[in-house]
Amino acid sequence: MEFTQEIKIPKDRVSVLIGKKGEIKRLIQKKLDLKLKIDSETGVIILEGDDGLNVYTGKIIVHAIARGFNPEIALTLLEENNTFELIDITEYSKKSKNRLIELKSRVIGTEGRAKKTIEKIANVEICVYGKTIGIIGESKKVDIAKKAIEKLLSGSKHGNVYYFLEKQKQ
DSSP, rough: OOOOEEEEEEEEHHHHHHGGGGHHHHHHHHTTEEEEEETTTEEEEEEEEHHHHHHHHHHEEEEHTTTTOOOHGGGGSSTEEEEEEETTHHHHHEEEEEEEEHHHHHOOGGGHHHHHHHHHHHHEEEETTTTTEEEEEEHHHHHHHHHHHHHHHHOOHHHHHHHHHHHHHH
């Protein structure tokens, strides 16, 4: 039985998904035993395979790459305990473009320090891209990092968020 999933990704991420000389595309296809059909004009990706779970996993990996993650990090989603979570910043900024930029800046921090600190304490990977914030890591750690980022987006002070993370770590 053939399983199919379709996902549309930003056009500027298509080349990242394909990789140098198609190496990323081939790697995903090989590891998950599926076919990736990529339309570079529209950004539509079709995943086909005989194993429904592999096709679904492939879609999540493609989605992670589409949301700004380095393919090497996205491929860690093949590990059993790892998961991918996406936060839509517009839920916090509403329609204000300035507020969106402000919130992204809060999460990234001066010279990327806030993002790096959350990544380090929670032991996850974070990617701020467009209007979203993606998190990849072990399920429990991703949940904790997500709560921390949501606290920042809701206006909590950075210090309080780091304290929350340290407490959760113990």
